[in-house]
Amino acid sequence: MWTRLLDALASLALLVAVFVPLERAFPARKTQPIARRELTLDGAFFFGQYLLWNLVALTLLVFADGTLRHHGPSSFQAWVASTPWWAQGLAAVLLGDMLVYWFHRACHSWEPLWRIHSVHHSSESLDFVAAHREHPIDGICTQLAANLPAFMMGVSLQSLAGFIAFRGMWAIFVHSNVRLPLGPLRWIFGAPELHHWHHAKNFRGHNYANIAPWIDLLFGTHHCPEGEETYALGLEEKLPEGYFAKLAHPFKPAIAWIFRAPAAQRQLAGSASLHEPPPHFAPSAAGATQVPANVPVAVLQVDPPLQTL
Numbered sequence: 001m002w003t004r005l006l007d008a009l010a011s012l013a014l015l016v017a018v019f020v021p022l023e024r025a026f027p028a029r030k031t032q033p034i035a036r037r038e039l040t041l042d043g044a045f046f047f048g049q050y051l052l053w054n055l056v057a058l059t060l061l062v063f064a065d066g067t068l069r070h071h072g073p074s075s076f077q078a079w080v081a082s083t084p085w086w087a088q089g090l091a092a093v094l095l096g097d098m099l100v101y102w103f104h105r106a107c108h109s110w111e112p113l114w115r116i117h118s119v120h121h122s123s124e125s126l127d128f129v130a131a132h133r134e135h136p137i138d139g140i141c142t143q144l145a146a147n148l149p150a151f152m153m154g155v156s157l158q159s160l161a162g163f164i165a166f167r168g169m170w171a172i173f174v175h176s177n178v179r180l181p182l183g184p185l186r187w188i189f190g191a192p193e194l195h196h197w198h199h200a201k202n203f204r205g206h207n208y209a210n211i212a213p214w215i216d217l218l219f220g221t222h223h224c225p226e227g228e229e230t231y232a233l234g235l236e237e238k239l240p241e242g243y244f245a246k247l248a249h250p251f252k253p254a255i256a257w258i259f260r261a262p263a264a265q266r267q268l269a270g271s272a273s274l275h276e277p278p279p280h281f282a283p284s285a286a287g288a289t290q291v292p293a294n295v296p297v298a299v300l301q302v303d304p305p306l307q308t309l
Helices: 002-025 039-071 074-081 085-109 111-121 136-153 158-173 185-189 192-198 213-219 243-274
Strands: none
Touching: 002 039, 002 158, 039 136, 039 243, 074 085, 074 136, 085 111, 085 136, 085 158, 085 213, 111 136, 111 243, 185 213
């Protein structure tokens, strides 16, 4: 635990040393302070990620790698292994980026995934710390999507460790409060102005490929806004305040349904006792057919079952 805490503090010190000078010298939003509102909340997400969720993600990635590597198509993996290492790495990265792109689009299209992903979009100010505001399920699924092609191909990413670390830092950079002329790098790795637009409150379905904008160009979802960044960031919907409240937010409908079910049962029992039918009816005339006992006189309705999370 103490080792992970020291690693987290060292990582934070590195990020502060890199991004605070950049955000002061080249701010995308000049009036946004470093010590902004909700900085403490995003700090909680940062430490939660480094102290716990990264370990959970790594455990799941190792399990998925071992499972797919041993149970994947061996002939296909043998063919991949016969190709040059750079071709293996390039294919794994490109396919991983493509899978992340479509997973990201699904997060904006399917309600259960959106409830998870909306935590990341809830920040109304973007900087290098806000980059870490992410629900752990969102982060773990994104990492699985990014690495799944490499696992299926049997490709070892150890030779690409430096490149992967660079892209991890770049993913933080595109969230930072920075505007720099990047030239062609903007089209290869992405840029803050592209990803900031993705976080606009009036989101219009642009820039899903955070660090691979060529995919947005390919599928017609690319947009580069012009001029100063004056548009609002965040969500129209107001998410609950606090770290644990935001972690629980995606499960709010399920939690409400769980607590609503006993109340509905009590309502059902109470209504049944109030409208309990008489034990029998008297025959209407001699020789008439007796109406069966305990015939219900009303149909009770309760709240509909949970449809979606």
